[in-house]
Amino acid sequence: MVSYRQISDDLRALIESGEYGPRALLPSLSELTKRYGVARNTATQALKTLEQEGMIQVESGRWIVRPRPRPRRHGIDRYSRSRWSGDGQAILIAETARQGLTARQEIRELAEVPAPEPVAERLDVPVGTVVWVRRRTTFVGERPHQLADSYYPLDLVKGTRIRKENTGPGGGFARLEETGLRLGEIEEEISARMPTSREATALTLPAGTPVVDLVRTTYDTTGRPVEVMLAVLAADMSTFAYRFPIPD
Amino acid sequence: MVSYRQISDDLRALIESGEYGPRALLPSLSELTKRYGVARNTATQALKTLEQEGMIQVESGRWIVRPRPRPRRHGIDRYSRSRWSGDGQAILIAETARQGLTARQEIRELAEVPAPEPVAERLDVPVGTVVWVRRRTTFVGERPHQLADSYYPLDLVKGTRIRKENTGPGGGFARLEETGLRLGEIEEEISARMPTSREATALTLPAGTPVVDLVRTTYDTTGRPVEVMLAVLAADMSTFAYRFPIPD
DNA sequence: TAGTGGTCTAGACCACTAG
DNA sequence: TAGTGGTCTAGACCACTAT
Numbered sequence: 173m174v175s176y177r178q179i180s181d182d183l184r185a186l187i188e189s190g191e192y193g194p195r196a197l198l199p200s201l202s203e204l205t206k207r208y209g210v211a212r213n214t215a216t217q218a219l220k221t222l223e224q225e226g227m228i229q230v231e232s233g234r235w236i237v238r239p240r241p242r243p244r245r246h247g248i249d250r251y252s253r254s255r256w257s258g259d260g261q262a263i264l265i266a267e268t269a270r271q272g273l274t275a276r277q278e279i280r281e282l283a284e285v286p287a288p289e290p291v292a293e294r295l296d297v298p299v300g301t302v303v304w305v306r307r308r309t310t311f312v313g314e315r316p317h318q319l320a321d322s323y324y325p326l327d328l329v330k331g332t333r334i335r336k337e338n339t340g341p342g343g344g345f346a347r348l349e350e351t352g353l354r355l356g357e358i359e360e361e362i363s364a365r366m367p368t369s370r371e372a373t374a375l376t377l378p379a380g381t382p383v384v385d386l387v388r389t390t391y392d393t394t395g396r397p398v399e400v401m402l403a404v405l406a407a408d409m410s411t412f413a414y415r416f417p418i419p420d
Numbered sequence: 421m422v423s424y425r426q427i428s429d430d431l432r433a434l435i436e437s438g439e440y441g442p443r444a445l446l447p448s449l450s451e452l453t454k455r456y457g458v459a460r461n462t463a464t465q466a467l468k469t470l471e472q473e474g475m476i477q478v479e480s481g482r483w484i485v486r487p488r489p490r491p492r493r494h495g496i497d498r499y500s501r502s503r504w505s506g507d508g509q510a511i512l513i514a515e516t517a518r519q520g521l522t523a524r525q526e527i528r529e530l531a532e533v534p535a536p537e538p539v540a541e542r543l544d545v546p547v548g549t550v551v552w553v554r555r556r557t558t559f560v561g562e563r564p565h566q567l568a569d570s571y572y573p574l575d576l577v578k579g580t581r582i583r584k585e586n587t588g589p590g591g592g593f594a595r596l597e598e599t600g601l602r603l604g605e606i607e608e609e610i611s612a613r614m615p616t617s618r619e620a621t622a623l624t625l626p627a628g629t630p631v632v633d634l635v636r637t638t639y640d641t642t643g644r645p646v647e648v649m650l651a652v653l654a655a656d657m658s659t660f661a662y663r664f665p666i667p668d
Numbered sequence: 669t670a671g672t673g674g675t676c677t678a679g680a681c682c683a684c685t686a687g
Numbered sequence: 688t689a690g691t692g693g694t695c696t697a698g699a700c701c702a703c704t705a706t
Contacts, residue, residue: 173676184617200691211677213461216693224472224627226614233685233691243611252667359663363491364612364630364655366474369432379472382612382630382655407612407630414662415607419500421695448672459696464674481672481704 174208179218187227187237194239198228226380226408238378243411244271244312251345251358262343264310273312279337280319281307284326291323294389294400304329306344309374312409316375318386320403328353328398345390348398356393362386362412367404375406382407422456427466435475435485446476446483474628474656486626491659492519492560499593499606510591512558521560527585528567529555532574539571542637542648552577554592557622560657564623566634568651576601576646593638596646604641610634610660615652623654630655 183199186192199207204215219235222228229238250267261269268275285305292299304324310317322344324334332347333340339347349355367375367383375383383404390399431447434440447455452463467483470476477486498515509517516523533553540547552572558565570592572582580595581588587595597603615623615631623631631652638647 175675181617188616202690212679213694214676217675219692224614225617230692233683235692245609248662248664249667254668355666357663357665359661361493361659361661362610363659364632366472366628366630368436369429369473380614382614384612411609411611413607413609414496414664415605416496416662416664417605418603419497420502423694450671460698461675462695465694467673478673481702483673 174210174214176210176214176217176221179204179208179210179215180221183218183222184225184227187222192237194237196237198235198237200235223378224380226378229378229380238380241408243409244268244273245411245413247413248358248415253355256342256345257349258346259341261341262339263345268312275310275312275317277308277310279306279308281305282335282337287323290387290402291400294387295323295325295397297325302326304335306334315409316406317409318403318405319371319374320401322399322401324348324399344399348390348392353392353394353396353398355390355398356395357391359389359391360386360412360414361388364407371404375404377406384410384412386412422458422462424458424462424465424469427452427456427458427463428469431466431470432473432475435470440485442485442487444485446485448483471626472628474626477626477628486628489656491657492516492521493659493661495661496606496663501603504590504593505597506594507589509589510587511593516560523558523560523565525556525558527554527556529553530583530585535571538635538650539648542635543571543573543645545573550574552583554582563657564654565657566651566653567619567622568649570647570649572596572647592647596638596640601640601642601644601646603638603646604643605639607637607639608634608660608662609636612655619652623652625654632658632660634660 192198201212201215204218205212208215219228227238228235250263255261255266256263264275264277283305284302286300287295287297287303289299291303292301295303304326305321307321309319328348328351329335332351334344334347345355363385364382365385367377371383384407386403386405388401388403389397392398440446449460449463453460456463467476475486476483498511503509503514504511512523512525531553532550534548535543535545535551537547539551540549543551552574553569555569557567576596576599577583580599582592582595593603611633612630613633615625619631632655634651634653636649636651637645640646
């Protein structure tokens with residue numbers, strides 16, 4: 173009896189060896205059933221296995237070797253003050269423009285909400301404290317790139333354009349500094365997991381694509397947390413880079 | 421006709437609402453086939469879907485809600501010189517010990533090999549230049565935690581204990597500094613993807629668990645790259661944290 | 669021993685796409 | 688229109704686990 177694992181192992185080897193390059197057409201289901209003498213379901217299972225590994229995908233009704241998009245690199249210089257202070261652009265726009273890409277964002281929600289636990293913890297307020305949230309979906313090219321929700325203490329955004337759809341030149345960072353504070357440090361926490369079904373839909377993720385959870389906390393120079401951003405990104409589009417001196 | 425999606429949507433909702441908590445037993449296959457009036461394969465497909473989303477798993481022949489392990493936090497202080505210089509411990513051991521866990525590592529290979537592309541690029545040598553590699557599997561508790569391959573320029577490891585199984589107190593960092601250089605900065609690059617089948621086996625990853633790719637480049641104080649580590653970690657066990665001032 | 673999940677078969681109908 | 692993948696059914700055998 174031929175098992176689906178033998179079939180997926182065979183195909184995987186062919187792909188890894190380069191015999192089937194990116195976008196190469198795989199043998200069709202009926203071809204596989206004939207070649208291995210298995211039922212249709214068994215061949216399907218083999219292909220689904222590789223799909224879940226992120227190795228293949230269906231495109232217009234055919235199985236092809238998945239082309240890996242070059243991930244964009246997110247370095248900490250994307251936060252450089254010179255890029256967003258004054259009449260600079262929002263961070264994402266400036267970052268992608270330097271990489272020859274166009275980006276845009278769509279606001280999903282602007283509202284007062286009780287702080288969820290990870291936010292409350294980092295803003296150093298009790299869970300449930302009312303905060304301002306700005307939920308947006310960002311796009312790089314045509315593909316949705318991240319779901320980013322920024323949370324702010326209410327008193328900081330009162331009367332600012334952070335509460336508006338368009339935050340104006342320099343984006344949220346510039347507006348925060350207009351309230352009189354000065355941004356000091358950023359902490360980023362990164363982890364990865366499989367997307368929820370909602371996220372998979374919203375980010376149009378192919379099967380076998382994880383997401384990166386990014387939690388960004390922005391502090392002013394006194395050490396007060398002034399913004400927490402919870403972002404979910406398609407893992408195949410992003411790399412994060414950090415460079416730092418060896419601590420004492 | 422009831423589709424597998426309706427079943428997986430129902431179950432997902434029950435799990436997300438907390439109705440089925442961590443480790444809760446899911447309805448059995450035969451229960452699902454009865455309840456929804458579907459064939460066994462259809463019910464199976466529903467469960468497999470949730471498994472791939474990382475929501476459920478099989479344990480001793482039963483489907484249960486997947487308990488999420490608390491990920492360990494990797495902050496940059498794990499590289500603090502005070503922890504590994506002198507007679508300190510290796511970085512991983514020191515880091516986990518502070519979190520109340522035991523860690524160990526197994527050497528998989530010590531060899532001279534041609535530098536693969538990502539390594540050559542970062543060590544600033546031509547692809548194929550012979551370098552020293554130290555491949556190891558690390559364990560936290562009993563579970564394999566990462567596959568880590570450290571690459572060194574040959575001239576730096578000649579005659580050092582980096583070529584031995586046991587690198588001695590302070591590990592590789594301490595040995596590097598004994599050659600007369602002084603470590604300056606570290607760059608870490610992070611991305612996520614689904615594991616290869618080999619990695620899934622080596623790390624005993626449940627289905628629906630991505631891996632984190634970590635590329636760490638260590639520089640001496642003159643800016644020369646002296647080590648490149650390629651590591652693959654189970655994503656459900658790790659969070660990475662960085663804190664840095666906003667660049668100018 | 670009874671029940672569980674894992675896997676396979678053989679056949680079927682569907683929607684979609686390319687020629 | 689022919690071929691492709693997506694999904695479903697009904698039945699089967701297997702290994703493993705708990706009682």
